[in-house]
Amino acid sequence: xxxxxxxxxxxxxxxxxxxxxxxxxxxxxxxxxxxxxxxxxxxxxxxxxxxxxxxxxxxxxxxxxxxxxxxxxxxxxxxxxxxxxxxxxxxxxxxxxxxxxxxxxxxxxxxxxxxxxxxxxxxxxxxxxxxxxxxxxxxxxxxxxxxxxxxxxxxxxxxxxxxxxxxxxxxxxxxxxxxxxxxxxxxxxxxxxxxxxxxxxxxxxxxxxxxxxxxxxxxxxxxxxxxxxxxxxxxxxxxxxxxxxxxxxxxxxxxxxx
Amino acid sequence: xxxxxxxxxxxxxxxxxxxxxxxxxxxxxxxxxxxxxxxxxxxxxxxxxxxxxxxxxxxxxxxxxxxxxxxxxxxxxxxxxxxxxxxxxxxxxxxxxxxxxxxxxxxxxxxxxxxxxxxxxxxxxxxxxxxxxxxxxxxxxxxxxxxxxxxxxxxxxxxxxxxxxxxxxxxxxxxxxxxxxxxxxxxxxxxxxxxxxxxxxxxxxxxxxxxxxxxxxxxxxxxxxxxxxx
Numbered sequence: 001x002x003x004x005x006x007x008x009x010x011x012x013x014x015x016x017x018x019x020x021x022x023x024x025x026x027x028x029x030x031x032x033x034x035x036x037x038x039x040x041x042x043x044x045x046x047x048x049x050x051x052x053x054x055x056x057x058x059x060x061x062x063x064x065x066x067x068x069x070x071x072x073x074x075x076x077x078x079x080x081x082x083x084x085x086x087x088x089x090x091x092x093x094x095x096x097x098x099x100x101x102x103x104x105x106x107x108x109x110x111x112x113x114x115x116x117x118x119x120x121x122x123x124x125x126x127x128x129x130x131x132x133x134x135x136x137x138x139x140x141x142x143x144x145x146x147x148x149x150x151x152x153x154x155x156x157x158x159x160x161x162x163x164x165x166x167x168x169x170x171x172x173x174x175x176x177x178x179x180x181x182x183x184x185x186x187x188x189x190x191x192x193x194x195x196x197x198x199x200x201x202x203x204x205x206x207x208x209x210x211x212x213x214x215x216x217x218x219x220x221x222x223x224x225x226x227x228x229x230x231x232x233x234x235x236x237x238x239x240x241x242x243x244x245x246x247x248x249x250x251x252x253x254x255x256x257x258x
Numbered sequence: 259x260x261x262x263x264x265x266x267x268x269x270x271x272x273x274x275x276x277x278x279x280x281x282x283x284x285x286x287x288x289x290x291x292x293x294x295x296x297x298x299x300x301x302x303x304x305x306x307x308x309x310x311x312x313x314x315x316x317x318x319x320x321x322x323x324x325x326x327x328x329x330x331x332x333x334x335x336x337x338x339x340x341x342x343x344x345x346x347x348x349x350x351x352x353x354x355x356x357x358x359x360x361x362x363x364x365x366x367x368x369x370x371x372x373x374x375x376x377x378x379x380x381x382x383x384x385x386x387x388x389x390x391x392x393x394x395x396x397x398x399x400x401x402x403x404x405x406x407x408x409x410x411x412x413x414x415x416x417x418x419x420x421x422x423x424x425x426x427x428x429x430x431x432x433x434x435x436x437x438x439x440x441x442x443x444x445x446x447x448x449x450x451x452x453x454x455x456x457x458x459x460x461x462x463x464x465x466x467x468x469x470x471x472x473x474x475x476x477x478x479x480x481x482x483x484x485x486x487x488x
Contacts, residue, residue, distance in 0.1 A: 065451060131348065132348075132351055132433070134433070137434065137448065137451065139448055139451050139452035140447075140448070140451035140452070161436060164435045164436070164437065164438045166435065167351050167433030167434065167435055168433060168434040168435070169429075169433075169434075170429055170434075170447070174429075174430065177324065177327065177430075178327070178433065181327050181328055181331045181334075182331050182332050182333055183327050183330075183331045183332065183348075183350045183351065183433075184351075184433075
């Protein structure tokens with residue numbers, strides 16, 4: 001009796017070990033470069049994918065432009081999530097990737113700690129009742145370009161720029177820091193920065209969403225790099241990103257999904 | 259303005275030289291007494307103070323810049339403290355902010371060479387000056403500073419050059435306002451980001467040549483002065 005139980009449990013244990021071993025053999029690790037603005041979102045998406053498939057995904061976060069330069073210079077990434085579609089197109093054109101897809105659409109928001117932008121943003125902008133307006137560099141960042149378009153539509157951009165009232169961050173994160181610390185009275189930021197569950201400014205300030213037709217869509221493109229040594233695994237991750245479960249996470253963080 | 263057939267906005271160059279000059283001046287005023295005090299200090303706290311002065315060497319510029327915009331912001335401790343004396347206005351996104359940021363960032367470049375110079379002063383000469391009943395200011399201006407000139411010159415040149423080359427802190431504290439706080443390093447970044455490589459190359463070339471000349475002059479001064487002192 002005892003012998004039999006021992007035998008059974010030994011067999012079960014062996015089975016368990018072999019199952020685990022085979023799972024380990026199949027689990028692969030992929031490395032994906034991610035535009036900094038998508039950090040929190042992709043971490044949650046990645047965790048969901050890992051739980052479902054047993055694979056591992058490692059992320060390398062950075063500004064889209066710097067990641068692009070790294071990829072062009074041989075960085076060992078399997079995939080790339082840019083904050084725009086211009087840079088993915090460059091990689092497609094140069095044969096580093098076959099194609100890209102839009103994984104999220106960014107939404108521009110005007111944030112102010114003290115000014116009531118939620119009620120009359122248009123008047124505040126037009127009257128210039130502020131000292132500094134923060135935005136991302138329109139040349140470097142898609143959110144900066146969108147902010148410029150919103151201002152241009154109202155005939156305000158040149159005036160504010162010439163008066164030296166526009167302060168530019170290298171990235172949307174820096175524009176956010178300018179506005180969040182009150183150094184700039186208001187700032188064009190990404191809605192995702194305000195929606196971040198850990199964002200310290202969520203409850204403090206006022207938010208206005210400019211009409212989406214006032215700026216070109218902030219489409220964010222992702223791709224699988226042809227240099228990847230785990231193409232199937234990356235493809236599976238990309239498919240997961242485009243699925244319903246991921247879309248819910250992405251929307252929760254303040255993005256639109258295609 | 260057009261340089262070598264390339265259209266170039268040269269305002270950032272003037273602004274950069276202005277900020278570097280003001281920073282060097284401010285650091286001479288702050289650095290000389292600070293370096294003297296540290297060089298002569300006997301207390302065991304000296305190690306800690308020296309480490310604090312050197313901290314900007316190891317902190318990433320964006321970290322320093324981030325804490326500076328918090329400290330110098332409208333509700334930051336520095337602004338509130340100055341408010342007690344009737345200060346109104348803003349310390350960030352203007353020339354003032356650029357200089358404050360650069361002073362903090364370049365502090366070790368001024369203080370360290372000066373401290374070494376002060377520490378290397380021959381005690382006999384200082385004692386002689388004291389025995390001749392020269393007052394402290396007299397001794398300091400006529401004996402100590404001339405003897406420590408190598409440290410002063412090297413510190414000033416390094417501070418100036420380091421300020422010219424800074425990017426992270428000044429971008430954060432300055433806000434990249436065209437014609438107001440856009441320095442050369444930030445202008446180069448802008449040109450690269452907008453694929454204006456010709457302008458980026460030209461400005462970078464100017465910067466490389468300038469930095470090289472600066473460093474060559476530091477080494478020349480060092481050699482001459484050491485030869486004369488030795």
